[in-house]
Amino acid sequence: MSDTLENPVINLELLIDEEKNKIVFVEAGKDFVDILFSFLTLPMGTIVRLIEMHQKSQSPGIGCFNNIYASVVSMSIKHFRTEACKQMLLYPGSLNHEKCQNLKMMIDDSEPIKCFMCPMFVRSGQCGKRYSNFNTSRCSCGNLMDEVLQFQGDGSGAGVGNSDGHASFIITDDLKVEVTSVGLTLTVLKDIGYTDCNKLVERIHDFNFQEVATLLECLFTSDTPLTDTFLNKKSSYGMKRIHKMLSPAFREDREESKADKIVTLNAYVRKKEGNILFVECGDDFVDLLFTFLAIPLESVWGIASNGTILGCIGNLCRSFKELSVVDSGREAKCVLPHYYKCQKQLLDVVTTHKPPTYYSYVSFSVDHFREYSLSENSDKPVVYEWDKLVPVISMDPKCEGDSNTTDESTTPSGGFMKRGKKFMVTDDLIITPSNSTSTIELLKEKQIRLDAVEVQVIIIRKEEAIRLLEASLVTFSALSTSLLAMEPASTSVPQSRLFKKPKIET
Ligand SMILES: [Zn+2]
Structure with a gap:
């Protein structure tokens, strides 16, 4: 064969x-x-x-x-x-x-x-600086986050x-x-x-x-x-x-x-x-x-x-x-x-990983932007003074339309x-x-x-x-x-x- x-x-x-x-x-x-x-x-x-x-x-x-x-x-x-x-x-x-x-x-x-982001991420100031792992999540601006x-x-x-x-x-x-x-x-x-x-x-x-x-x-x-x-x-x-x-x-022995x-x-x-x-x-x-x-x-x-x-x-x-x-x-x-x-995760051997932060490289000189997966570090060279790296953190896809920008990994979900x-x-x-x-x-x-x-x-x-x-x-x-x-x-x-x-x- x-x-x-x-x-x-x-x-x-x-x-x-x-x-x-x-x-x-x-x-x-x-x-x-x-x-x-x-x-x-x-x-x-x-x-x-x-x-x-x-x-x-x-x-x-x-x-x-x-x-x-x-x-x-x-x-x-x-x-x-x-x-x-x-x-x-x-x-x-x-x-x-x-x-x-x-x-x-x-x-x-x-x-x-x-990872998905809001398509309006760069253009709109209303977007939370977040990404979701699901394309059904909604950005704080109301749009579906469906851009890969x-x-x-x-x-x-x-x-x-x-x-x-x-x-x-x-x-x-x-x-x-x-x-x-x-x-x-x-x-x-x-x-x-x-x-x-x-x-x-x-x-x-x-x-x-x-x-x-x-x-x-x-x-x-x-x-x-x-x-x-x-x-x-x-x-x-x-x-x-x-x-x-x-x-x-023995229930009695166990801590409350x-x-x-x-x-x-x-x-x-x-x-x-x-x-x-x-x-x-x-x-x-x-x-x-x-x-x-x-x-x-x-x-x-x-x-x-x-x-x-x-x-x-x-x-x-x-x-x-x-x-x-x-x-x-x-x-x-x-x-x-x-x-x-x-x-409530009763099984303490089951843990979750810390979602990486990505850095979006935004160039204001050209009407064009690119994202880089720099995961948790930001040493990508900044080419022009007006270019910048925007940290994009993960959002919890279990909470929709949540606009708070605290780090999801530290707050209970x-x-x-x-x-x-x-x-x-x-x-x-x-x-x-x-x-x-x-x-x-x-x-x-x-x-x-x-x-x-x-x-x-x-x-x-x-x-x-x-x-x-x-x-x-x-x-x-x-x-x-x-x-x-x-x-x-x-x-x-x-x-x-x-x-x-x-x-x-x-
Ligand atoms: Zn948005």
């Missing part, structure tokens, strides 16, 4: 056990390994979107993440503070985006983070891993990645239980774009993702999902948390079964859940407790760390673009949702605006008697937020599992997730 730009392929060597119809391991170069590792850098919302876009059959999805994403999709724009708020959740921005630009096959079709800031010398991608470009790797069916050596080959075979190679055959395989999507999907549905992808086996859905229960922290570090909600609990039917909450809890979509998979995994197992993701994360030069521990900070900053609204969140994290109709519908659907439900007030602090993130990834009953410490019998895929009505194509 030819290796063209339109249809790139990557040659892989598959070692197959023909008797069991199973991949023993794949030998591949850096191109393939970089694609595999790039999955870890994708925000959760992007992974959900990509899998749903490419999947051929209904898959159980990624814990409760599909429901969080679907809630953003179906939530009316009127509940969000600005149009940009919905946009940044549907297409999460990532600071890792540039690193993935040199991949031979790129499944992530997200746009890089761009062009930067000089945009850097090229640095590559996901730091692995040697010429090295060859062995990737086992459970996604352990190591640099090939004779010793390793023998160890891997022996570890799997082979005493000879009689039943093993080697096959050259052209890895193509469609298989990138299949592989990404199999990461969340299979314990044998390579076999399922390359030998076209149907995903088993019997993937290992183990959620380690953390013993609840400040109001900006807690979220309070009313949980409607089934008395007999002891599980949460739904919670009624404010915008702060919805902001917390929606932020989950912006967190990259590797950070979600890093935040989750050590006993958690979800298919082969743990193996892939471990290999990524071992093969990377930069050592980032399991507790690594997760840095999101600045506009994800919310007033609001969340994605309009203030003062109530929302309803089901155990599997379907989020809807709260109203009596939806409550009655839910009680009817689940056939629940009114006297079988009681209200509990639940306070969410950092620990609960961590457990909630983890349970969202591994279980299909995130609220009961994380907030009531219920044994997640539901780590197995509920029937309802497998036999959903097929989506109507539009």
Whole structure:
């Protein structure tokens, strides 16, 4: 098969056990390994979107993440503070985006983070000296900020891993990645239980774009993702999902948390079964859940407790760390673009980067101006006395028409949702605006008697937020599992997730 730009392929060597119809391991170069590792850098919302876009059959999805994403999709724009708020959740921005630009096959079709300014910026004195990362933001002069800031010398991608470009790797069916050596080959075979190679055959395989999507999907549905992808086996859905229960922290020992570090909600609990039917909450809890979509998979995994197992993701994360030069521990900070900053970020490992200040070079001698990306320094030579560099700072796209010019990075920012609204969140994290109709519908659907439900007030602090993130990834009953410490019998895929009505194509 030819290796063209339109249809790139990557040659892989598959070692197959023909008797069991199973991949023993794949030998591949850096191109393939970089694609595999790039999955870890994708925000959760992007992974959900990509899998749903490419999947051929209904898959159980990624814990409760599909429901969080679907809630953003179906939530009316009127509940969000600005149009940009919905946009940044549907297409999460990532600071890792540039690193993935040199991949031979790129499944992530997200746009890089761009900067936009008001087209009247130079001519009008009324414009705030700000840029936005969304072209739906409005300038203080009233105009839409939709002029793209062009930067000089945009850097090229640095590559996901730091692995040697010429090295060859062995990737086992459970996604352990190591640099090939004779010793390793023998160890891997022996570890799997082979005493000879009689039943093993080697096959050259052209890895193509469609298989990138299949592989990404199999990461969340299979314990044998390579076999399922390359030998076209149907995903088993019997993937290992183990959620380690953390013993609840001693509340008495904990310091009294400040109001900006807690979220309070009313949980409607089934008395007999002891599980949460739904919670009624404010915008702060919805902001917390929606932020989950912006967190990259590797950070979600890093935040989750050590006993958690979800298919082969743990193996892939471990290999990524071992093969990377930069050592980032399991507790690594997760840095999101600045506009994800919310007033109550209960997960303190999730931080936001400081948005750069750009300098617009304004020449008054010519009726023409250019912007330079001098990010946070202004040593561009001033050519004429009447030319000047105007610092342009970022604006929070979550607050529209805000004309104050204080540095956004130092002031607390609001969340994605309009203030003062109530929302309803089901155990599997379907989020809807709260109203009596939806409550009655839910009680009817689940056939629940009114006297079988009681209200509990639940306070969410950092620990609960961590457990909630983890349970969202591994279980299909995130609220009961994380907030009531219920044994997640539901780590197995509920029937309802497998036999959903097929989506109507539009
Ligand atoms: Zn303006």
